[in-house]
Amino acid sequence: MNKTRVPLLIIGAGPVGLLTALKASSENIPTLIVEGREYAGGQLTELYPEKDITDIPGIELIKAKDYIALLLKQIASKKDAISFLFGHKVTAINYKNSPIEIKLDDETNILADDVVIATGLGVYRPRPMGILDEDKYQAIRYSLKDYQFLTDKRVIVLGGGDSAIDWADMCSKVTNKVALIHRRNEFRGNILTLKNNHIVKILTPYVPYRLIGEGGKLTALEIQNVETKEIEQLPVDYIMVNYGNIPLSDNFGLPKLGIGIECSNGFKIANHLYAAGDIAGYEGKIRRLAPALKEIETIIKEIKSSL
Numbered sequence: 035m036n037k038t039r040v041p042l043l044i045i046g047a048g049p050v051g052l053l054t055a056l057k058a059s060s061e062n063i064p065t066l067i068v069e070g071r072e073y074a075g076g077q078l079t080e081l082y083p084e085k086d087i088t089d090i091p092g093i094e095l096i097k098a099k100d101y102i103a104l105l106l107k108q109i110a111s112k113k114d115a116i117s118f119l120f121g122h123k124v125t126a127i128n129y130k131n132s133p134i135e136i137k138l139d140d141e142t143n144i145l146a147d148d149v150v151i152a153t154g155l156g157v158y159r160p161r162p163m164g165i166l167d168e169d170k171y172q173a174i175r176y177s178l179k180d181y182q183f184l185t186d187k188r189v190i191v192l193g194g195g196d197s198a199i200d201w202a203d204m205c206s207k208v209t210n211k212v213a214l215i216h217r218r219n220e221f222r223g224n225i226l227t228l229k230n231n232h233i234v235k236i237l238t239p240y241v242p243y244r245l246i247g248e249g250g251k252l253t254a255l256e257i258q259n260v261e262t263k264e265i266e267q268l269p270v271d272y273i274m275v276n277y278g279n280i281p282l283s284d285n286f287g288l289p290k291l292g293i294g295i296e297c298s299n300g301f302k303i304a305n306h307l308y309a310a311g312d313i314a315g316y317e318g319k320i321r322r323l324a325p326a327l328k329e330i331e332t333i334i335k336e337i338k339s340s341l
């Protein structure tokens with residue numbers, strides 16, 4: 035595979051990488067997608083496959099995993115134009131020369147006329163609770179790939195963002211014992227999501243304080259009120275930690291803007307090098323799928339016009 039040359043190389047097979055490849059194929063631009071994991075889907079597969087997505091234009095409601103399956107089905111029908119290289123992380127991008135040279139973690143190189151970086155959150159590690167013995171209990175989870183195992187269990191969700199709120203909402207579909215705990219009284223995410231949810235008990239401002247269990251079996255979580263310092267004990271079967279991820283994506287040595295790679299309004303980083311999706315950094319960037327569609331459209335139009 036040394037020095038393969040492709041017209042368009044996309045780094046990352048998350049939803050944005052897949053959508054970019056589909057758009058490129060509609061313009062007859064053959065594409066290779068390089069993905070660090072062994073499968074596609076990015077955050078949708080990894081973090082919230084069971085979540086209902088309701089804000090994709092043209093689709094009323096779809097589970098995250100079904101949306102990825104839909105994109106992959108569409109891609110399968112264009113297999114002459116779109117190919118994948120799974121299980122290979124891109125480690126360096128040499129964009130000073132044309133074609134651009136991409137280096138993989140097995141030291142092989144690929145040459146590409148154009149490159150779209152769609153690495154999203156990158157290959158991340160979930161942020162832990164940071165309390166003693168956290169690593170001793172299987173019942174502490176950092177992603178919610180499936181939630182049937184939580185049926186009738188006592189569940190505590192920790193976090194204050196949209197994903198923690200979504201998780202609490204999802205858990206309440208299979209159990210009526212769900213608590214959502216956040217260290218501030220105000221949530222970063224849209225707490226109105228839970229407005230009509232009479233199952234999730236919201237507890238603020240609390241932080242996890244101490245785990246209680248024996249022989250690897252978790253039985254309770256002590257939480258501390260941030261203001262009064264009082265400690266309370268909550269019986270629990272599973273703790274779902276949603277404190278975000280560390281570290282954020284690799285920027286390949288390119289200039290950063292916030293958590294993304296700095297790019298122009300045309301989502302261009304340099305000649306023939308672009309960023310789309312969560313990794314794109316520009317003024318007013320919104321990290322959702324719908325805004326990425328405009329990025330993809332602009333990028334493919336620019337690539338097409340430069341051919």
Ligand SMILES: Cc1cc2nc3c(=O)[nH]c(=O)nc-3n(C[C@H](O)[C@H](O)[C@H](O)COP(=O)(O)OP(=O)(O)OC[C@H]3O[C@@H](n4cnc5c(N)ncnc54)[C@H](O)[C@@H]3O)c2cc1C
Pocket residue numbers: 045046047048049050051068069070071074075076077078081082085086087088089122123124125152153154155156157196197198200283284310311312313321322323324
């Ligand atoms: C809990 C939660 C709920 C959400 N709900 C919604 C919602 O309802 N609606 C919505 O629009 N958005 C939602 N989002 C945001 C949405 O998931 C992101 O905007 C979207 O996943 C961004 O897609 P992406 O392809 O840019 O990045 P990602 O999904 O992060 O995919 C990036 C891919 O690139 C790969 N990669 C990274 N680095 C490398 C490398 N060096 N080499 C090769 N491969 C690499 C990764 O393995 C990954 O597969 C939600 C996010 C979370 C966390």
